Amino acid sequence: MAEAITFKINGETKTVAIEGHEKLIEILREKLDLTGTKCGCDDASCGACTVVVNGEAKKSCVFPHAKLNGAEVTTIEGMTGKDGGLHPIQQAMIDGGAVQCGYCIPGIVMELHALYSRNLEAGEAEITEALSRHFCRCTGYEAIMKSALLAQEYLKKGRKKAKKGK
């Protein structure tokens, strides 16, 4: 029953032995010790388990291992720089006051990472649409929206700086 799958996780290629029933979240949390990805439900409702697969935000609680071979996966652990520096989206979550219990935050960071990597000019409607895939019981979403906009601002500034640097 055991088989092996090979995929890229946070920039590193890994081969993992699996039993066959696993969803991506179990592979991340139980086999790779990447516990930053959180589980809030099992029917793809709450978004806490969102990771980025091949550039797209995916709910890892329903993502089958079969689709994983050769894929490129980024989790919250892959967002922090090698020097321990925070990603601008993470910093924005903190600065905008979005972090209360924090259980939903990794999923939201990954959702926004996918969105802004695709379209840094996303308007409020598009951002709201992305965030509507995430449950938060603490904040009433006000600070999350504020932080999402702040993240966009930080990323735009970063891009400008990078351009200047060239």
Added chain:
Amino acid sequence: MDLKYVGKNIKRFDAVKKATGKALFLDDIKLPGMLHAAILRPEFAHAKILSIDTAEAEACEGVVKVVTGKGCDFRYGDNIRDLVPMAVDKVRYIGEPVAAVIAETRQQARVAVKKIKVQYEPLPVYVDALAALEKGAALIHENSGDYWHLPGLGPKPGTNIANLYQLKKGDIDQGFKEAEVTVEGEFVYPFGSCAALEPHGAIVWFHEDKTIEVWSSSICPFIIREEIARVYKLPESDVRVHIPELGGCFGYKSDITVEQTIAWIASFVPGRPVKWVATRKEDFTSTLLGHGIRIRMKVGAKRDGKLTALRTTVYHSTGAYSDTGVHVSIAAGHNSAGTYEFPHIHQESYLVYTNTPPIGAFRGYGHQEGQFAVERLMDILARKLKMSPFDLRARNYLRPGTTSSLGERIYVSNGDVAKCAEVVKKAVFQGEKPREDDQYWYGRGFAALTKTPKGAPHSSKGCYLKFNGDGSVSINCGGAEVGQGLRNVVRQIAAETLKIPPERIRVYTEIDTQFSPWEWQTIGSMFTLQGGAAVVKACQRAIAMLKKTAAQVLRVEEDVLDYDGEHVFLKNDPEVKIEVHRLTRGYMYENGMTAGEVVQTTSDVRLPRYSGPDVNGQGTMGVSYTFGAQGCEIRIDKATGQVIIDHFASAFDVGRVINPEQIRGQIAGGVMMGVGATLYEEVKFDKDGKCLNPHYSKYRFPTIKDAPRRQTIECLETPESIGPYGARGIGEHPVIGVAPAILNAIQDAIGVEFYELPVTPEKIKAALAAKGSGKAGK
């Protein structure tokens, strides 16, 4: 008061770990040799267990042990000891633990648990209190008279009544005799789930040395410790409970819920830790639900609007076990008087056993259910009296000189509800509301509210403070951080009192009963008030110790010394001074001799004269009151019946804002939670007690698209005399006025009176159809 750190937006120190995914929650913990449990739930909500066959499950791959309730001879609970860790001879609700599999992996346990075969003999099922109260109803607890309970509480043997609370103030007959107008209604606040993003979970480890170690997603480590020690006959000091980071609570992680079940399971495999984490379905059906409250209320008033009488009957469907629901029904009773002085009150709360999951704390704890009723009736009464609803309320507000339903005198230091109402009125009710158009009806609504702490009279919060050798400070409290930011509150209050920057103060992360000061449990919006006051006290004691050592070294009396965070110095000659870090472990002279004590202090604070109810159901059961007001501007979509909240305004007299950003987050989040309960959320059961929607995909959890388009949030600061820097509680309050404010606005929009939650688009459309025209009623 000129404050340096209190009242400032100091960033919470736990945010980095949470934003990087490195904060450790229960399910992130792995222990050596850890096993995993899966629990079998019954097919019937009320049934006798005839037999359990575990053979096939035992033969499954990876299975270490299969456990049933056989041989369990204890009950547990903090108020009414009616809970069992696992069903013994009958099941009383659909989520009750019947048996469990312990296996090497979670998956193996889940596969094997399905192989357990149980034969049942079904019994009659009651989902609603009224049905369970009917004559001839089968008893859910046959021997409830034998259960231990706190004095003044307890079941009525031979019935399904788990508790009856009665409150009498004045003479109710006289009150209604004096009334010239009466209004009444029956209000339903249905079952809801706190539905925190992180589900419940626990790890229990029976060590070979006969000590027990527990990790739990709970806010009451000490109750868990005491109850587990009691049933396993150990000294409390031999049970160690850890609380890691918590992914939200909102009530249902209070009291003791899943821990005794996991302990029972783990007791069969001593030497190895056993982990269990609820699936979302189990989190709905096998932990605690909220509300389940039906209220019949009648209000009497003079024609001039002066209130004369209040009669309230609460029917609380408390589920299969009552330990966690009993105080909710009491709170729903005495808080049903809201922010008003009624001279005559008669109030009864029937806590009734039913066949649903047990009901327990839900943010608001009985306050929103009772005040939903009274705030709806205030609007209805105002219309009947042809008075402004604001004037009617203002005429009757609790204010200095009045007494609450509990018989407590109200003082200026309790805060000002009238001022809160003014703020909301100004924010929401200025000018005319928009006129009905092709697409929408428009409405505006208001509600005043109050909340008092609710807890055990001996409830106390402690603080351990330690000055380090470099003058930095470590603080331990027993308050559970569930996201509300209380650890940052501790830090800001300590910084203010010790006059040192918050960066030099490290506040605890996990709670550990081995190291943390005792705290009853972190409930009732009491931490800022009690815990904050304990922090002030511990800081003041530390400063006194620093001065005592400095006095010895400087050869002066302590009272001529002052302290500024960096030095202890002579008041009359500040140049004569000693640096704080040279005093923290006693003062060392040049020859190494050291004088003075190590600066480590402890403190605790409880509410003064806080009590249980007297024979009339009254007493100093509030002590600290927080008043507030909420209002909203809504639109109702004519095509869909959808309520859209354009603007929601809240004003609370919080005494003192400790951290503006955090308090705004608390209020905005609480309002959203209230909106969910008002318009969307209900845990539904069929007549057989089966849960119809125990999944996020079927339980209508509010998303960003449901959020009010705009929130006005204002905090008033009338200082509380016992709170730190005048602060009082705010955690639960924002949910309380939401439902009546929105339902009053719906009435304003379409002229329909709703009495039951949630008011879904379907209900709005059905009500309009019933009115005949489908047009607005006004």
